[in-house]
Amino acid sequence: MxxxxxxxxxxxxxxxxxxxxxxxxxxxxxxxxxxxxxxxxxxxxxxxxxxxxxxxxxxxxxxxxxxxxxxxxxxxxxxxxxxxxxxxxxxxxxxxxxxxxxxxxxxxxxxxxxxxxxxxxxxxxxxxxxxxxxxxxxGTACYTALKAMYIAGEAKPGQSILIHGASGQVGLACVQFAVAEGMNVFGTASTKEGTERVLQSGAHFCFDHSKENYVQQVRDNIGPKGFDLIIEMVASTNLQSDLELIGRPRKRIVLVGSKPTSIAINCLTLMMKAAIITGVRVSETTPEEWRTMKKLLEKGVNEGYVRxxxxxxxxxxxxxxxxxxxxxxxxxxxxxxxxx
CATH class of the missing domain: 3.90.180.10 (Medium-chain alcohol dehydrogenases, catalytic domain)
Structure with a gap:
């Protein structure tokens, strides 16, 4: 001893x-x-x-x-x-x-x-x-969500956000923080259980991203203005769809996950919308950013909306x-x- x-x-x-x-x-x-x-x-x-x-x-x-x-x-x-x-x-x-x-x-x-x-x-x-x-x-799920939303995505109350792949750990954390922030929250999932989980976490809409027409369904619901912020969990599959759904100008697509592969996107769409695409790596975080995120996380934990x-x-x-x-x-x- x-x-x-x-x-x-x-x-x-x-x-x-x-x-x-x-x-x-x-x-x-x-x-x-x-x-x-x-x-x-x-x-x-x-x-x-x-x-x-x-x-x-x-x-x-x-x-x-x-x-x-x-x-x-x-x-x-x-x-x-x-x-x-x-x-x-x-x-x-x-x-x-x-x-x-x-x-x-x-x-x-x-x-x-x-x-x-x-x-x-x-x-x-x-x-x-x-x-x-x-x-x-x-820890990891919530800090990844906070880094994506607030540090990379500059999320603000009243904005419209799409969490593209919302039923996993990071996606649900994004939904919970976005709802608490007073955002208009859209999510996607591929199973009935996942959809229910996203909606139970407070999302206003959740779409089945395994269906061929889901992008059009999302577009019909958000309207021509598009999203202020998209949090993307599988960029290698969805980035072009994100470009079609993001608003303009200088609205942000934040990449949280991707398969290790190259993809083609329509660069003209990116240019015409003046969109910003950025990635997230939690280990690349400054001490000031850690302090900012810790305050946000502790608020969510103390108030009980982080689940x-x-x-x-x-x-x-x-x-x-x-x-x-x-x-x-x-x-x-x-x-x-x-x-x-």
Missing amino acids: IMGHNGEQLPSTMKAVRYHVNGPPEVLRVEDVPVPQPGPNEVVIKVAYAGVNVVDSHIRGTGMPQLKVPLPATPGKDASGTVAEVGSEVKHFKIGDRVFVIMHELRSSGAYAEYFKAFEPEVHYLPDHYTFQEGASI PFVGPEYPLDHAVKVHHELLLMTGSHGKTLVRP
Whole structure:
């Protein structure tokens, strides 16, 4: 056992999922490692749940230069749990606080573990009206939505917004923030369950993007003025349709996701509408932008209109199975969780 700075006893070792080389899911294994100790402005969390993100699989598997972390590494950017230890300069958290966490930058020490260390700005209070499962499902989805809407998209009350692919985690977060902002909210989904989820989150309209004529249906409902903002989840499929639906001038199409492929678009439409197309990468966020988004997220959490879509949960030793399933997921699905 290790005596913490506040007199609490922490175990000296813990279970954590780790990999020593980049590769397929089978490189993941549960190992005994030292419990992290906090630096001056760091918080150690006893993990209740870790949120699983598709990027976890990319970081583990691809070895892409922009996603490399020093090895060995533990996956996981999102977590919920209770504060187990705080550094000497931590001001806003104490042992026992319920919290959720999102890692601001890629690091080797992730959340698929019994304990997880984070910098204080990465930690948020988790009110009692949220479960730990919901807490672990908030971070990446909501910060991606906030980056897309407010930083890249410059969303404002009264605007019309289309969330193109609204039934997944990021899409639903966009719907919830847009409704709270007083926007005119349109969404798309491809299943009955997804459509119901989008409408239950407050969207005014939701269209089935698996139908051939759905773009015309959206156009008929928004009218000739088009949208002020489009949040696009699959740009490789939908970008040309977005150009047809966006308003003018200097209205924004924000790309959140895409397959790694080249596509053709009508550049004349882009020019004539003077549209702006931009992409989002949450890890490319300035400290000021993180602070802005954190205030918006905490408002949504405290007021209770942020309601994440929680999916299945697995124990740590099922990490290989979880990462295999990540590769097969299509369409909307709830947040997958792992628990120590």
